[in-house]
Amino acid sequence: MNLSWMAWTWPTAIFFMTILALLVGMAVWEYFSPGGNPRVGVLRFETTRGDRLFVSLLGSAFINLAWLGLVGPNLWWALALSVVYAIGVFRYV
Amino acid sequence: MDKTWNNKAWFMVLPVLLLVAFSAVIPLMTVVNYSVQDTFGNNQFFWAGTEWYAEMLHSERFHAALLRNLFFSFIILAIEVPLGILIALNMPRKGWGVPVCLVLMSLPLLIPWNVVGTIWQVFGRVDIGLLGRTLSMLGINYNYVQNPLHAWVTVIVMDVWHWTSLVVLLCYAGLVSIPDAFYQAAKIDGASRWAVFRYIQLPKMNRVLLIAVLLRFMDSFMIYTEPFVVTGGGPGNSTTFLSIDLVKMAVGQFDLGPAAAMSIIYFLIILALSWVFYTVMTNYDAER
Amino acid sequence: MSVAEDKLMAERKGKIDERSSMQNAQTALARTMRRRGEESRFWWLIPTLYIIFLMLPIYWLINMSFKTTAEILSTFSLWPVKPTLHNYAVIFTDPSWYSGYINSIIYVVMNTVISVLAALPAAYAFSRYRFLGDKHLFFWLLTNRMAPPAVFVLPFFQLYSAFGLIDTHIAVAIAHCLFNVPLAVWILEGFMSGVPKEIDETAYIDGYSFPRFFVKIFMPLIASGIGVACFFCFMFSWVELLIARTLTTTAAKPIAATMTRTVSASGLDWGVLAAAGVLTIIPGALVIWFVRNYIAKGFALGRV
Numbered sequence: 001m002n003l004s005w006m007a008w009t010w011p012t013a014i015f016f017m018t019i020l021a022l023l024v025g026m027a028v029w030e031y032f033s034p035g036g037n038p039r040v041g042v043l044r045f046e047t048t049r050g051d052r053l054f055v056s057l058l059g060s061a062f063i064n065l066a067w068l069g070l071v072g073p074n075l076w077w078a079l080a081l082s083v084v085y086a087i088g089v090f091r092y093v
Numbered sequence: 094m095d096k097t098w099n100n101k102a103w104f105m106v107l108p109v110l111l112l113v114a115f116s117a118v119i120p121l122m123t124v125v126n127y128s129v130q131d132t133f134g135n136n137q138f139f140w141a142g143t144e145w146y147a148e149m150l151h152s153e154r155f156h157a158a159l160l161r162n163l164f165f166s167f168i169i170l171a172i173e174v175p176l177g178i179l180i181a182l183n184m185p186r187k188g189w190g191v192p193v194c195l196v197l198m199s200l201p202l203l204i205p206w207n208v209v210g211t212i213w214q215v216f217g218r219v220d221i222g223l224l225g226r227t228l229s230m231l232g233i234n235y236n237y238v239q240n241p242l243h244a245w246v247t248v249i250v251m252d253v254w255h256w257t258s259l260v261v262l263l264c265y266a267g268l269v270s271i272p273d274a275f276y277q278a279a280k281i282d283g284a285s286r287w288a289v290f291r292y293i294q295l296p297k298m299n300r301v302l303l304i305a306v307l308l309r310f311m312d313s314f315m316i317y318t319e320p321f322v323v324t325g326g327g328p329g330n331s332t333t334f335l336s337i338d339l340v341k342m343a344v345g346q347f348d349l350g351p352a353a354a355m356s357i358i359y360f361l362i363i364l365a366l367s368w369v370f371y372t373v374m375t376n377y378d379a380e381r
Numbered sequence: 382m383s384v385a386e387d388k389l390m391a392e393r394k395g396k397i398d399e400r401s402s403m404q405n406a407q408t409a410l411a412r413t414m415r416r417r418g419e420e421s422r423f424w425w426l427i428p429t430l431y432i433i434f435l436m437l438p439i440y441w442l443i444n445m446s447f448k449t450t451a452e453i454l455s456t457f458s459l460w461p462v463k464p465t466l467h468n469y470a471v472i473f474t475d476p477s478w479y480s481g482y483i484n485s486i487i488y489v490v491m492n493t494v495i496s497v498l499a500a501l502p503a504a505y506a507f508s509r510y511r512f513l514g515d516k517h518l519f520f521w522l523l524t525n526r527m528a529p530p531a532v533f534v535l536p537f538f539q540l541y542s543a544f545g546l547i548d549t550h551i552a553v554a555i556a557h558c559l560f561n562v563p564l565a566v567w568i569l570e571g572f573m574s575g576v577p578k579e580i581d582e583t584a585y586i587d588g589y590s591f592p593r594f595f596v597k598i599f600m601p602l603i604a605s606g607i608g609v610a611c612f613f614c615f616m617f618s619w620v621e622l623l624i625a626r627t628l629t630t631t632a633a634k635p636i637a638a639t640m641t642r643t644v645s646a647s648g649l650d651w652g653v654l655a656a657a658g659v660l661t662i663i664p665g666a667l668v669i670w671f672v673r674n675y676i677a678k679g680f681a682l683g684r685v
Contacts, residue, residue, distance in 0.1 A: 005539040006119075007126045007138045016122060030513055034098070035371055045376045050517050058368065061361050069150035097637050100513050102506035109503040109522070109562055112495070116559040117525050119422055119538040120536035127536075190425075191674045196666070197432050199676060205620045205637040208658045214447065221453050221651065223441045254435060261431075261677060315529030315647025336531035340623075344534045356532040359622070367527045370633045 177260025210322025571605025608677030
């Protein structure tokens with residue numbers, strides 16, 4: 001079977017491995033402390049840590065896109081901003 | 094219902110997971126890979142970084158297609174939802190009329206989408222179509238091939254024809270589940286028709302209306318086949334919605350990189366919207 | 382008689398009682414409706430007008446299918462002046478036409494069977510148990526129902542080429558699982574949540590093994606749900622064209638794709654085109670008739 005059409009590159013491979021590692025990490029965390037620590041945060045409805053991860057990742061994607069569209073192609077700053085955003089989400093949402 | 098905690102349930106979900114992951118995860122990864130590279134065919138790829146994303150975000154063509162699609166979704170929701178409620182309220186509840194109405198109304202939903210396009214393409218033609226012929230006899234210079242406004246009206250009427258029944262059926266399902274006692278109580282109170290609708294029927298339909306709006310919004314946001322068959326995205330680009338533009342770019346011009354970048358942005362928008370809808374829906378359920 | 386069967390009987394009886402009381406309520410409702418009808422005698426006008434609006438384009442297609450192409454182009458009439466079956470004869474004698482129908486039916490049936498069989502245990506798991514990441518898994522499944530097929534068209538072609546599946550029925554059947562399996566899980570989960578959990582527990586106490594309980598007791602209870610799920614899988618696989626067209630070239634080409642191609646090649650044979658269109662409507666009309674009593678509940682995904 002020839003899979004060269006998938007056109008893997010190192011950056012995208014690292015990206016997907018990071019996502020996979022995050023999911024595995026969440027599963028392990030959930031296994032040792034089940035229930036997902038549900039609470040009602042600033043969004044006024046109940047979220048678990050899985051929801052918070054999803055909101056962080058999706059929000060980061062939009063932060064990066066917005067940076068690319070409005071500021072410029074240097075995405076390291078956008079990435080830093082995303083990390084701050086993710087910490088905020090895990091702390092307050 | 095309180096459910097038992099049982100991680101072995103994963104084994105029951107496994108077939109579904111594998112089946113969907115095969116068709117969803119691998120293509121999605123491939124699209125991400127394409128979006129950061131340039132190609133001239135032959136499976137030769139060159140690193141392009143975020144170039145395509147930047148190009149898409151600044152592309153007039155993409156903005157126009159996105160706006161057009163949002164506008165289209167907004168219009169059809171504004172027509173189909175009230176119309177669907179109105180028809181559902183006036184449907185018969187008993188007797189031979191019920192199956193007849195249900196079957197006839199669901200019929201457009203089961204016609205292959207390109208046949209829907211063909212039906213309306215033929216129906217609107219000035220030379221052989223009933224609608225086109227009638228309109229031109231009335232003195233209206235109707236021509237969906239050349240006039241953008243007429244093309245839009247045709248596509249919207251076609252979508253109303255195709256999908257309003259979905260809203261009708263959902264609302265009808267909500268309405269028949271209202272116990273008769275509610276109506277009697279309203280009658281004793283001397284409630285007006287409007288009050289019955291506002292305080293008895295509408296609350297009961299909330300849930301299904303949410304599903305209807307969700308499904309209609311998502312499906313209209315990815316509409317492809319029907320307008321493609323009728324107008325081919327034209328005249329000009331006036332009915333080129335996101336999916337039509339995407340297929341044009343990927344298959345027609347073989348611009349894999351930009352098409353992939355556009356797919357990712359398109360997908361992220363859909364993901365965010367479905368999350369909002371889904372969260373609203375599950376929280377609404379939790380409150381009840 | 383075992384405890385589980387006893388319970389089942391009681392459940393059934395309860396359902397029958399409920400049904401008859403519902404019927405009473407409906408009769409009463411019909412009476413109120415009639416009384417209300419005195420205020421607005423023309424309630425039937427709206428559904429009737431709507432159905433006329435729905436039927437007109439379909440009627441026009443049927444009308445055209447009984448005309449010759451020459452008649453379509455030369456005279457404008459509301460019914461065929463010289464009705465002919467010629468167009469249908471063309472379709473039923475030309476393999477490139479009728480094999481399109483056979484191909485479509487084959488992959489649609491395959492898809493329906495695969496989707497519902499895979500979705501049954503998964504829907505049971507979602508409706509009965511909590512497990513690691515269940516809510517997120519459910520949401521992920523739904524996002525696939527929402528994802529635009531256009532996004533997947535290109536990698537799909539390459540993925541299925543890599544597996545040597547291009548132009549086979551199974552390729553289309555598996556590809557359509559992308560949106561049909563989540564839908565089937567969603568519908569079945571709705572119907573299953575309506576079955577009280579006590580039934581499962583009694584059956585287990587009674588010594589039923591899980592597979593036997595599932596097939597003998599549980600599946601009959603959600604039979605209407607399974608029917609509705611089959612209907613929806615059939616429907617969405619039948620109407621989809623973009624993916625089906627991408628994954629097939631000749632041997633498994635669906636009828637809908639045959640239509641578009643023949644139109645462009647043979648210089649617009651309107652009569653045959655209309656006849657082919659009419660024939661694509663018939664399978665849908667047949668399956669609706671079988672599920673007509675459950676269709677409204679089905680569209681509400683079993684959640685009313």
